Structure formats: C-alpha cells, structure tokens
Amino acid sequence: MPPTDSDAERAAAWAAARQDLDGLPGGGLNIAHEALDRHVRAGAGARIALHCVAADAPPETLTYGELTTRAARFAAVLDRLGVGRGEVVCSLLGRSPALFTVALGTVRAGAVFCPLFQVFGPDPIRTRVNRAEASVVVTTRALYERKLAALLADTPSVRFVLIAEDTTDAVADAGAVRVLALDCALGQASPDRPVTATRPEDPALLFFTSGTTGAPKGALHVHEAAVGQHATARAVLGLAAGERYWCTADPGWVTGTVYGIFAPLLAGATIIADREEFDAQRWATLLAAERIAVWYTAPTALRLLMRAEAGGGLTWPDALADLRVAASVGEPLGAAGVAWGRDRLGVAIRETWWQTETGAIMIHHPGDAAVPDGAMGRPIGGIQATVLAVGEDNRPVGGAAVGETGMLALKLPWPSLFRTYIGDEARYRACFHDGWYLTGDLARCDEAGVFWFIGRADDAIKSAGHLIGPFEVESCLLDHPAVGEVCVVGRPDPLIGLAVEAHIVVQAGYHADGELRRALLALARRRLGPAVAPRRIVFASALPKTGSGKILRRAVASSIRERADGPAGLPPR
Numbered sequence: 001m002p003p004t005d006s007d008a009e010r011a012a013a014w015a016a017a018r019q020d021l022d023g024l025p026g027g028g029l030n031i032a033h034e035a036l037d038r039h040v041r042a043g044a045g046a047r048i049a050l051h052c053v054a055a056d057a058p059p060e061t062l063t064y065g066e067l068t069t070r071a072a073r074f075a076a077v078l079d080r081l082g083v084g085r086g087e088v089v090c091s092l093l094g095r096s097p098a099l100f101t102v103a104l105g106t107v108r109a110g111a112v113f114c115p116l117f118q119v120f121g122p123d124p125i126r127t128r129v130n131r132a133e134a135s136v137v138v139t140t141r142a143l144y145e146r147k148l149a150a151l152l153a154d155t156p157s158v159r160f161v162l163i164a165e166d167t168t169d170a171v172a173d174a175g176a177v178r179v180l181a182l183d184c185a186l187g188q189a190s191p192d193r194p195v196t197a198t199r200p201e202d203p204a205l206l207f208f209t210s211g212t213t214g215a216p217k218g219a220l221h222v223h224e225a226a227v228g229q230h231a232t233a234r235a236v237l238g239l240a241a242g243e244r245y246w247c248t249a250d251p252g253w254v255t256g257t258v259y260g261i262f263a264p265l266l267a268g269a270t271i272i273a274d275r276e277e278f279d280a281q282r283w284a285t286l287l288a289a290e291r292i293a294v295w296y297t298a299p300t301a302l303r304l305l306m307r308a309e310a311g312g313g314l315t316w317p318d319a320l321a322d323l324r325v326a327a328s329v330g331e332p333l334g335a336a337g338v339a340w341g342r343d344r345l346g347v348a349i350r351e352t353w354w355q356t357e358t359g360a361i362m363i364h365h366p367g368d369a370a371v372p373d374g375a376m377g378r379p380i381g382g383i384q385a386t387v388l389a390v391g392e393d394n395r396p397v398g399g400a401a402v403g404e405t406g407m408l409a410l411k412l413p414w415p416s417l418f419r420t421y422i423g424d425e426a427r428y429r430a431c432f433h434d435g436w437y438l439t440g441d442l443a444r445c446d447e448a449g450v451f452w453f454i455g456r457a458d459d460a461i462k463s464a465g466h467l468i469g470p471f472e473v474e475s476c477l478l479d480h481p482a483v484g485e486v487c488v489v490g491r492p493d494p495l496i497g498l499a500v501e502a503h504i505v506v507q508a509g510y511h512a513d514g515e516l517r518r519a520l521l522a523l524a525r526r527r528l529g530p531a532v533a534p535r536r537i538v539f540a541s542a543l544p545k546t547g548s549g550k551i552l553r554r555a556v557a558s559s560i561r562e563r564a565d566g567p568a569g570l571p572p573r
C-alpha cells in the first residue's frame, strides 16, 4: 500500500499544527495554558467554557475567564500542599465544575492528571492509585466515605485527599493522609498563580486503558499531546470557538478526558456536560434543548437509543436543527448505525478510531459518500497507517496485501503518542516494530486506501485455518432488525480449533426462537460464506461489558470454556 505522504510532509504538518498554539517562552508548552489562558489573552475570557447540566439542579456555567482562575487556584493549592511537578493527582469525580478545575489546575501546575472511573469499586481504585503512585486523590464526600476512606491504609503514596462539592471543612484526617475540603482550599488560594513552565516532553496525563483485553495499562502522555488534541478537535470533530459540544464519555476514560475536557477547550468550544448517567429520553431531549452542534458518543449509547426507539419508548424532538457533526468511538459502529444516524439525527455518524495509547483520534470517517458506511475511514493529516501481516505470535512478518487482514500499524512519531506504560517498560517497547507503532487491532485496507476494522488481534478467531475477525461477523448480524447487541467469540472445537459462535441480545418485539436462529444463520452464511458464518447462535438476556461500556468478548469466551453444555443445537453445515 503506497504511503499517502512522506515522513518529511508529516513532520511539516505537525510543525504547522504546533504553530496554532501559543507555546511558552523558551520553547515550553503547557496544555492548560493552551486550553484556557490562550483564549483569555485573546479576549475571549467571557465566552462560556462549561455549561454543566443536571436533572434536579440548576445548570452551572463557567466562562473561560472563570475556569482559568479556578485552575490557577487549584495549582496554588497544590503548591501549598507541597505537591510538585510530575506528581500524580487522581480524580474520582463525575462531570462537574470541580472535575474541570482539578484536571486543568493539575496540568497547569506541571503535575500529572489521572482520571479514575467513579463507578469503580475499591479494588480497581486501589490498584490504579498504587500503580500511578498518586500523591493526591480528589473526590466527593459520598465516594470518599463509600470507597476511599477504607483503602487509604493500603495506598502509601497518597498524602492528601481533597473533598469536592462540600462546603464544610469538617473532615477528619485518615491516619497520615490529610483530608481537606477542596472549596475551602480554593478560596484561600491565589487566583494569579502563573502557569508552570513545562516542557513539551514533560508528563501531563496518565490514563488507564479500558482493560478489554487484559489487565489495564497506565499510558503516560506529555504536554506535546496538546498539538494532536487541538488539531483533531478542529479537523475531525469540526470544533470551533463557541461551538456547543457534548461528549458523552465518562471522564474516567481517555475519551471523556481528552475529548470531554482538553480538546474542546483547546479549540475554544463551549462544553455541555451532563452530570447524569445515560437515559435515552433525557439524551434525545438534551440534544435539542442544549442546541448541540457537535456530539461525540459511543456505539453502546447509540445502540441503547436505537433499542429504546424500537421498543416505542422514546420521543424525539421535532428537529435537531443545530446538530452538524455526530461522531462515535470505542467500538465499531457498523453500517447499520451510520444509516440510523442519517435517518434519525439527520447526519451520518462519523466513525473515529483511536486508543488510549495514541492519545488522539488517528483514523476517521469523514461522514461523506467518498468512504463507504461501516468503514473505519482514513488516517488524519499527519498520520500514516498501514496493515502488517503477522505470524502466529501476532508479531509483524511484513506488509499485508491490499484487502488482506493484518495488524493495524501507525508510522512513528506523532505528538500525542504515549511515552510509556508506567511500570512496564518492556510491554511499552513491544508496541513498536521497525519505526511503526503496533496497535494490537486487526484491520484491512482496500484499494482506495480506506481502512476497515476487523477486530482485536487478541480476539481473532482461528477457525479451520481461517483468521476471522469477530466484528465482521457481528456487523453482518447487526444488519438483521431483530439483533440488538451481538458478541462473536470462538468456542473450542476439537476438529477446527475454534468454532464461531454468536451471542445475541434480541431487540424488543422479536422472539428468540428457532425460526430467528435459522434466519440469522442463513443471513450470515449468505453474506459471509460458510467458513466465516457462525456455527452456533446463543440468545442472551445481556452481554458483559467493561466499565466504559465495551462488550467484553474475553468474558463471553471464558464463560463458554467454563460451561460444560457441549455443542447442543449446532446446526448442520
């Protein structure tokens, strides 16, 4: 596959993108300066940065000027506590003004911001806090009392806990850990605390991966990532100054922080943040009521909306006149999802592909007819992607032919690429091969240079000598109106290694019966051919998911290995 541009051209593209940012004197760079102070200095201090809505409370609105002051105060709080550059501040917070204050203030101070998923139980919190060697955890009183307080004896690096959204200072210290009220501390801190003169290569953000394929990894990012965050916010999401933007991802994951906090502020947009969890009707109403222009969401949520709609329990506003761009990330959306968006939202939902490690969107569907529905799309400007043929151990053995499935790889370097997996340098090094970053995802590239997602290398099913990507099978089945959710895995089979098995949650209004099973098998065989089509269909009431809502194929696969129910119902082939 011929490269679309040369190393020199890509370097020039990133150098130009860097010029869109201020930088700090002497070649410094600080993400918080670029996200906040830069706009205030340019006279946009009165523009709304954050409009935070809730079901039972009035909205809270902060301008760019107000958020800059809050971030400065939080940086001053860290100074006062003696938390220095490079130390890690974890948040265990939902979308709230406090979250934005902490994220931006931490980075402003040259410390490292590490978001945690507030729905985590004590064990995942303890593991991540310890792996991050966090000095500070910021959370709410309820989460502190329910989850954190009991852990602090086992998190030796933590020196301070800050309690957000609580007006009293009456919090007892926990052993050696000082527990303080965030608002009191902010009130006493200087609003003029300047931005720390960080270098582009100084660490800024630490994200744990979703853990879809194994134990989560802690990917460390540097201030230079601002270049990629800003460029993609503009080029892929189409964000511009004052644009009303809603990112539905939880801030505990990379999307919810990079595209929920930093990237939109870098682009000068107005963030609409919803404090509530998913609710189909609330979301449909909010899109119109908040006049959302750019919406970044995920297939899990879109599928739930489709299901609520199919079940007749959802009323859409008359028109979504302001919506210009809808984009999706995290799992494949599939052609059916794109078509639904066109009908229902009036815009084609744009697929975007990236990972915690890549730090920003790398491949996207431009939302026009030049790229077929259901494709992942093309690399963004400044990125070269390829598909490498891999051997049994998933290591590259050369380039893949056009249309051939292999490992998706990205040519080094680019600004937002992670700089290490904390505590696992060997694993980090294993991600690279001969000038390429190996994504761990399988893809193919067609003759037009369009990339198609096939699956994760770890999820690939080797069946009777074929390498089958579960997603290809899943997207075919999703085209049947009865299929709400689907997960395709390999069932150990003495003859063919792994037999393709589809676990399906049936859409409301359809019956999970033999007739439907036969119809689905026939559809898959016709479209995919007998070698790739599932041999067995299992109807399920729900599928296991990660905290970020991704279907956990490995959990389904291991439940098969644990069950001893044999190949009952295996259809003849």
Ligand code: ATP
Residues within 6 Å of the ligand: 209, 210, 211, 212, 213, 214, 215, 216, 217, 253, 254, 328, 329, 330, 331, 332, 333, 351, 352, 353, 354, 355, 356, 357, 376, 439, 440, 441, 453, 455, 456, 550
């Ligand atoms: P872990 O690395 O711990 O197994 P994870 O890979 O799910 O977890 P993330 O970095 O949050 O953690 O997710 C990135 C992965 O999500 C990608 O490697 C890819 O497999 C999947 N993904 C993201 N966007 C898309 C997309 N548009 N289409 C298909 N898959 C996607």
Ligand code: MG
Residues within 6 Å of the ligand: 209, 355, 440
């Ligand atoms: Mg991953």
